[in-house]
Amino acid sequence: MIESSKVHKILYGGDYNPEQWPKEIWQEDMRMFQIAHIDVVTLNVFSWAALQPDEVTYDFSKLDEIMEYVRKNGLKVCFATSTAAHPAWMARKYPDILRVEKTGMKRKFGSRHNSCPNSPTYREYSVALAEQLARRYKDYDNIVAWHISNEYGGECYCENCEKAFRVWLRKKYGTIDELNRAWNTSFWGHTLYDWDDVVVPDMRSEEFEWDGIRTNFQGISLDYRRFNSDSMLECYCMERDAVRKYTPDIPVTTNLMGFYKTLDYQKWEKEMDFVSWDSYPPYGAEPEHNAMAHDLMRGLKGGKPFALMEQTPSVSNWHAYCALKRPGVMRLLSYQAVAHGADTVMFFQMRRSIGACEKYHGAVIDHVGNENTRVFREIAALGGELSNLGDTLLGGRTPAKAAIVFDWDNWWATELSAGPSNLIDYYDEVYQYYKALQNLHIPVDFIGIEDDLAPYALVLAPMLYMCKDGYDGKIRAYVKAGGTFLTSYFSGYVEEHDLVVTGGYPGRLRDILGIWVEESDAVPEGDEGIRHTFRYEGETYPAEILCDLLHTEGAETLAVYDNDFYAGMPVLTRNSFGSGCAYYVAARSSQTFYRKLLQKITGELHIQPPAKQERPEADDGGFVEMTLRENQNGSFLFLLNHGDAAECVTLEQGGRNLLDGSEYRAGETVALDPKGAAILCLS
Numbered sequence: 001m002i003e004s005s006k007v008h009k010i011l012y013g014g015d016y017n018p019e020q021w022p023k024e025i026w027q028e029d030m031r032m033f034q035i036a037h038i039d040v041v042t043l044n045v046f047s048w049a050a051l052q053p054d055e056v057t058y059d060f061s062k063l064d065e066i067m068e069y070v071r072k073n074g075l076k077v078c079f080a081t082s083t084a085a086h087p088a089w090m091a092r093k094y095p096d097i098l099r100v101e102k103t104g105m106k107r108k109f110g111s112r113h114n115s116c117p118n119s120p121t122y123r124e125y126s127v128a129l130a131e132q133l134a135r136r137y138k139d140y141d142n143i144v145a146w147h148i149s150n151e152y153g154g155e156c157y158c159e160n161c162e163k164a165f166r167v168w169l170r171k172k173y174g175t176i177d178e179l180n181r182a183w184n185t186s187f188w189g190h191t192l193y194d195w196d197d198v199v200v201p202d203m204r205s206e207e208f209e210w211d212g213i214r215t216n217f218q219g220i221s222l223d224y225r226r227f228n229s230d231s232m233l234e235c236y237c238m239e240r241d242a243v244r245k246y247t248p249d250i251p252v253t254t255n256l257m258g259f260y261k262t263l264d265y266q267k268w269e270k271e272m273d274f275v276s277w278d279s280y281p282p283y284g285a286e287p288e289h290n291a292m293a294h295d296l297m298r299g300l301k302g303g304k305p306f307a308l309m310e311q312t313p314s315v316s317n318w319h320a321y322c323a324l325k326r327p328g329v330m331r332l333l334s335y336q337a338v339a340h341g342a343d344t345v346m347f348f349q350m351r352r353s354i355g356a357c358e359k360y361h362g363a364v365i366d367h368v369g370n371e372n373t374r375v376f377r378e379i380a381a382l383g384g385e386l387s388n389l390g391d392t393l394l395g396g397r398t399p400a401k402a403a404i405v406f407d408w409d410n411w412w413a414t415e416l417s418a419g420p421s422n423l424i425d426y427y428d429e430v431y432q433y434y435k436a437l438q439n440l441h442i443p444v445d446f447i448g449i450e451d452d453l454a455p456y457a458l459v460l461a462p463m464l465y466m467c468k469d470g471y472d473g474k475i476r477a478y479v480k481a482g483g484t485f486l487t488s489y490f491s492g493y494v495e496e497h498d499l500v501v502t503g504g505y506p507g508r509l510r511d512i513l514g515i516w517v518e519e520s521d522a523v524p525e526g527d528e529g530i531r532h533t534f535r536y537e538g539e540t541y542p543a544e545i546l547c548d549l550l551h552t553e554g555a556e557t558l559a560v561y562d563n564d565f566y567a568g569m570p571v572l573t574r575n576s577f578g579s580g581c582a583y584y585v586a587a588r589s590s591q592t593f594y595r596k597l598l599q600k601i602t603g604e605l606h607i608q609p610p611a612k613q614e615r616p617e618a619d620d621g622g623f624v625e626m627t628l629r630e631n632q633n634g635s636f637l638f639l640l641n642h643g644d645a646a647e648c649v650t651l652e653q654g655g656r657n658l659l660d661g662s663e664y665r666a667g668e669t670v671a672l673d674p675k676g677a678a679i680l681c682l683s
């Protein structure tokens with residue numbers, strides 16, 4: 001489906017459920033798919049109940065017909081294994097398959113994502129079904145990918161999980177003494193004597209504090225999150241191995257969900273042939289959020305293209321107010337995905353269902369059932385454009401010089417401790433820096449802590465609270481060799497078990513940053529008391545959330561606090577270290593500050609935006625997103641106008657707009673309509 005010999009264009013289509021419709025409708029679907037240039041359908045996502053009506057019976061008759069029909073009509077298939085919702089008979093007969101909530105409540109049959117990942121029943125039957133499907137349909141050469149399960153997620157706290165957790169811990173720690181050390185159980189006399197003393201960190205064990213998030217023993221909760229993510233990953237791997245036995249050449253994926261906290265996608269990626277994900281930006285959300293999720297997904301596989309597996313053509317049903325995607329927005333967001341690395345554009349779903357919770361979710365074919373809708377016309381027009389683009393953009397990589405480090409363990413750990421502030425928010429901290437770079441039009445790669453830093457001139461690791469064993473060494477070597485590094489408050493505190501690294505904050509990063517953080521002052525939300533500020537290059541900026549009180553140990557001070565008892569203490573520092581340097585931002589500030597700081601840093605590093613928006617202060621006007629993809633066919637500049645007004649962009653380099661054929665010379669201006677897009681093939 002991605003980088004496959006069977007694919008010669010950006011695949012266009014999505015989730016298709018013909019089994020929910022009478023056959024007369026299928027023909028009509030095909031007619032409309034043709035008008036819309038649809039060439040791929042994701043089949044069989046939720047069909048377990050039909051495929052296996054009881055323990056010993058499989059019934060593939062309908063699926064056989066669908067597979068034949070779809071092949072006859074020239075469609076490619078993204079083939080799902082149907083294991084994201086188990087059949088009712090299974091729950092009735094084998095209650096071990098039902099999850100237990102964090103509250104200790106055992107679930108009954110219902111909903112989806114409802115199977116315990118450590119249930120022997122679930123594992124046995126899901127793998128058996130995957131295997132049956134692969135064996136039966138292996139010769140369909142229009143299958144372009146396996147889609148295992150659907151949006152893995154959630155958690156389980158049942159007895160099977162408890163037992164499996166003990167096994168997982170034993171493998172990780174070897175001895176109970178080592179476990180006690182890692183979890184610091186001598187605190188409150190929680191020392192465990194035996195592996196059987198380990199219980200799952202649910203509400204019954206009172207591991208969770210008053211708000212259901214902060215915990216008493218972070219090591220336990222951290223390991224439970226790791227374990228839960230690993231458990232689901234094991235389920236995925238077992239199905240993957242089952243289908244691979246029969247179809248070793250069909251790539252395998254599962255649809256991820258961007259910044260989905262529960263699963264450590266940096267571990268999942270290793271088991272996936274390509275990354276795919278479902279993008280559902282809420283109406284009115286800043287477009288940079290969605291851009292950041294795309295970049296995270298692209299970063300999982302070191303910059304390789306990913307599949308946009310789902311998006312809504314018009315509306316999602318699960319918001320309180322299901323606002324429509326305005327005219328042009330579906331197209332714009334589709335190109336946003338492609339701009340950030342997607343090689344497919346796919347929807348949920350092809351035909352709007354008539355019952356249950358998604359009957360008011362947008363679809364390619366609406367309840368009216370014909371092509372005379374705004375949404376369908378927009379879909380068909382985009383389909384035409386994607387057909388014209390052919391294979392031009394496929395496989396393109398983003399030549400980013402700046403990278404942001406993101407780490408799931410760190411995400412979990414930053415929120416588990418009580419203190420220093422409820423406003424600590426790793427995602428949001430990262431977003432501040434990302435957004436500023438986006439508004440400076442600087443392409444960014446997302447990297448994990450296993451990734452190489454050397455390809456980047458600038459590496460940002462905001463709020464690197466957990467600095468795992470060896471990661472400081474990696475940063476040290478990078479900066480010594482000439483790299484520029486930046487981190488912010490609440491960094492370097494703990495090692496991988498969330499145990500504090502003693503000897504002064506920011507722990508292992510102290511020498512690289514050339515500072516010592518002695519104390520940190522949390523600033524309450526909406527505090528009417530002292531407003532903390534600092535001056536930087538002639539302007540005053542806020543200092544919020546956490547204000548570090550730090551001493552320089554070799555770093556130069558670029559800005560100091562204006563007020564409170566720490567007035568005059570450094571808030572922004574820069575340390576020359578080896579041939580490179582390391583910046584420290586000691587508090588949360590504003591977008592204007594981040595943009596100013598990052599403009600300066602990127603300017604010094606000669607990291608240039610690929611083009612110039614006429615209005616530099618993007619906050620005052622619309623946001624034009626710019627990014628690059630490069631492949632053997634050339635270098636492509638994407639210009640995406642998310643604003644409600646027309647915008648102009650001045651080109652550094654000439655090129656031809658692939659979407660309308662117009663030619664531009666260097667220095668000329670591209671005019672973008674509201675919600676307009678251009679893809680310039682640079683000359």
Ligand code: GLA
Pocket residue numbers: 150151278280310316317348358361
């Ligand atoms: C998810 C699921 C789909 C559908 C959509 C609705 O992405 O994978 O099955 O429920 O949400 O937005």
Ligand code: ZN
Pocket residue numbers: 099100116117118119156157158159160161162
């Ligand atoms: Zn369980």
